[in-house]
Amino acid sequence: MKHIAQALLNAQKNIKNALKDAKNPHFKSDYASLESVIDATKEIANGCGILIVQGTGSDEFGQYVNTTLIHSESGESMSSKCYLVLDKHNMQGLGSAITYARRYGLAAMFCITQADDDGNLASFTPPMSLEDEMKNYRVDFGKKFIGKALHEISTEDLESTIGWFEDEEKRTGNPTTGKAKKFVDLALVYLNQGE
Secondary structure, three states, rough: OOOHHHHHHHHHOOOOEEEOOOEOOOOEEEEHHHHHHHHHHHHHHHHHHHHEEEEEEOOOOEEEEEEEEEEOOOEEEEEEEEEOOOOOOHHHHHHHHHHHHHHHHHHHOOOOOOOOOOHOOOOOOOOOHHHHHHHHOOOOOOOOOOOHHHOOOOOHHHHHHHHHHHHHHHHHHHOOOOHHHHHHHHHHHHHHHHO
16 A cells, blocks of 8 residues: 555645635535535646546445545555435436535545635534434424434425524524534535535
8 A cells, every 4th residue: 555655645745625616505605516626636646646536336335436546556546435315316316416425535535625614514524424424313303303314304494494593593692502503514514415
């Protein structure tokens, strides 16, 4: 692994964070698109002899995107899987989940983040633990949603509930905490995963 490790070190010395180049119209926030992450990494990685391959697959844990870095001279490689969380079980939902996983998988492999990172996502820096948390999360308050996973709740209901908590925070001046904060944070990331 010494050859790919040295090549990756050389690449990381020159790679900067991905620039936020896209907007989320639902929450009026900026984020770094897949294209921005590729722009930040690919040319420098290739110049250091590192080939980037992102393929899909599935195993006993579910569907995933596997990001693999291959050192062209030695053939040494390293890879990381990012499991998919589908918002909708159709081709559009699959495509969105793959795009999300490619973006976060590639950023994780090169240890980069978004320039001017959003405060809403700051507590969710490790992509894999975030994926696992969203996959296993069940709402634990309220009669309407209790026991449901995020994908079992409509986008409209998620957005309206987030809006209610945000309005309540503005009205009372008290920040959202506890179970409500966890719901809002995970729901925001879940709704943004197709970007």
